[in-house]
Amino acid sequence: MITLHALQYSRATRILWLLADLGQPCNRIDYDRTEAFRAPDELSKVHPLGKSPVVEDDGELIAESATILRYLSTKFDDDTHTPPRGTAAFWRHEVLFDYVEASFAEVALRAIMPAFRSNPVPDDAKVALDSHLAYIAQEIGDGPLLFGDTAMLADIQISYIIALLARLNLLNGHPVIAAYWEALQEQPGYIAATRSAGPMAPPT
CATH class of the missing domain: 1.20.1050.10 (Glutathione S-transferase Yfyf (Class Pi); Chain A, domain 2)
Incomplete structure (x- = not known):
């Protein structure tokens, strides 16, 4: 199962949206923002830049929401979230x-x-x-x-x-x-x- 490291009020919601559309569950690990509205130090243990969203899948660690969306669309053979290829x-x-x-x-x-x-x-x-x-x-x-x-x-x-x-x-x-x-x-x-x-x- 996909593991999603999700920072509160962040681009991670994009990933949850696509997973919901695809009917795919995930193991979501939530991170609260600090009082200064920054990512907590715990995220630096996941990604060197303390980024969110980050997904883990089959030993792979993938960051950047655009890359994650493309990855999930490819992984689950989804052809409903892009127009037909070649057009x-x-x-x-x-x-x-x-x-x-x-x-x-x-x-x-x-x-x-x-x-x-x-x-x-x-x-x-x-x-x-x-x-x-x-x-x-x-x-x-x-x-x-x-x-x-x-x-x-x-x-x-x-x-x-x-x-x-x-x-x-x-x-x-x-x-x-x-x-x-x-x-x-x-x-x-x-x-x-x-x-x-x-x-x-x-x-x-």
Whole structure:
């Protein structure tokens, strides 16, 4: 059985979502955040960088949520969370899937971190975030999700950052993204994951 090292209010919820969709159980080891909202020292005993999520499977230790999602999808022969291979939609999906942490996360965090501390979001950070949210809205198109009615890996991957933005009222002025967030929260895997492990976003 997969062992998942899951930090509270973290990207680990992405992994629980996919496992729920696939009907696969896991041995979940939970870690509470410190008073400074950091990962506890115990996670450094699992991964040298103290990262979460991390999964253990058949002696393998795998970090990075994008890699874990791809690993689980391959391990369980899942073809329901990506468009058909070789199609234009498949490669659009791969772009969006990697875009989340390669490009969007850094921009979003520039707004999230001051908002989380109840400080004003710098103007340049707000402009950059608005630009990315407009790009995502364009990719959603008619929606409700990135590829229609079915949640793909890219939807699961982006959900964590969208959850943080929504929690901090940083989706104001972006109705398409707000509607997208509502649709994400209606997905069975999301519901199962958050019922099991708690909300994606922390209280403010």
